[in-house]
Amino acid sequence: MTSLPAITTVAYLVASILFILALKGLSSPATARRGNMLGVLGMLIAVGITLAQPQVQAYARIAIFAAMGGVVGGVVAKKVPMTAMPETVGLFNSFVGLAAALVSLGAFHKGEHTGTIGSIEIFLGVMIGMVTWTGSVVAFAKLNGRVPGRPITWPGRHALNALIGIATLGLGVWFVATQDAMPLYLTVIVTGLFGIVWIVAIGGADMPVVISILNSYSGWASVATGFIIGNDLLIITGSLVGASGLILSIIMGRGMNRSISSVLMGGFGEGDLAAGDASNVQAQAAAKGVNIGDVEVAAELMRGAREVIIIPGYGLAVAQAQHPVRELTERLEAEGVRVRFAIHPVAGRMPGHMNVLLAEANIPYDQVLEMDAINSDFPETDVTLVLGANDIINTDALDEPSSPIYGMPILEAYKSRTVMVVKRSLNPGFSGIDNPLFYRENTMMVFGDARAIVDAMVKELKSAAVA
């Protein structure tokens, strides 16, 4: 690859620019679709020029394997429900890691990439590729419930991780010194194992950070293979993806007021919640002095309001309540109520999760506002309806320095005249801490599944409109 004909270099440059434009398009929903098509064009150019390389000859073989992958990718893309996007992204991250590890191992066996720098590059390609692959597979399994969302930890976990770190370093030195297959394949095993023990220890609600970091790793894996095969297109594209994942993890970390390293150490949170049985929930809540409301009262309050803000959380995704929420919004708007949505940066299981669900339900994006844009409007809001969210509205984050979430930015729902919280029980959120918002004067708890409750609210509003 050292003496590429000029046309190849130019084509790779054009493809790189098209990928940059694809990402730039995402600065606004209005330009995003065109951006995506530019990305497709960039990929076609890159693949086309690669096929024209003299050493690429076995077209039939490539076509068969590319078609197999393409069909699988197409089916996944067409069928996957929007609520399952987090695990889908996790799965896609894993494939990049696997491909990078395979290409790096292949380059090793080819034996053309040697020397100190060369073997360091191969080692890094294998290491990053393996961690990305196995880590992403575990993240995928956690997100779709095949592996429990709670952190799986054991005594001596940090010691084991340190041991793996030292072993990896040692294997790296061994491999660079000998350029032997043995240390490289031991690296495959050790780093693959590390991806697993690392991610299983991280709780489900920390997944927005995890998935972003793994996204970033998949980019760095491409960069490493770019260095190995001497291909600038891979280096540029991988860097873009690496930077993207890194920035997303920074944004998610800020949204939780936690350092990325503390998230990556794992062990935080309770994971997925079990629902209590309904009668028990009501009785317990009443005993604690919580205001319990029913659907009828809730619907009546919203109907009489001028301003309603809806705060969606992960519970909305679990209950698949986005479509009933759209109906509720339309009903209220027909009554002259202004309805808007407030999105916390870490609501859901991945960056932007809630925005996609609401878009799927046909809710216009100009009705959906980011935290900083809407927080000052809560005092003028009559009703804030919270659907399946908890920690992102927890007032302990503002005024309880001993709380583990102290300092986390929240949606200031408590400032609105009435807060309605739809929740299956009083159980605390992923962080395992109670929420004082639930016990406030102006808070009303409506217990039940988000979808069932919203459906009932819609029904209530319908009959009120007829009468």
Next chain:
Amino acid sequence: MQEFLSHLTVFVLACFVGWQVIWKVTPALHTPLMSVSNAISGIILVGAMIAGGEALLDLPGKMGLVAVAFAAINVVGGFWVTQRMLRMFRKR
């Protein structure tokens, strides 16, 4: 060494470009950002095709072919699902 340094130059510059461009992405589109970056990480397809496309099918070639299949999942699946998502975003 010379070759390495030229790649390193490209790498560092690309990181800066990525840093600048990504901060401008609107938070509403962070999920499509992740899926489109899945798609473009599928660029590893290029490396896989070079390894898997040589006339002689040796061990590196076989590894390359398997990588072709996985990278193709990302390319097709990533761009497609991104387009599907972006079509849903509409203004009032």
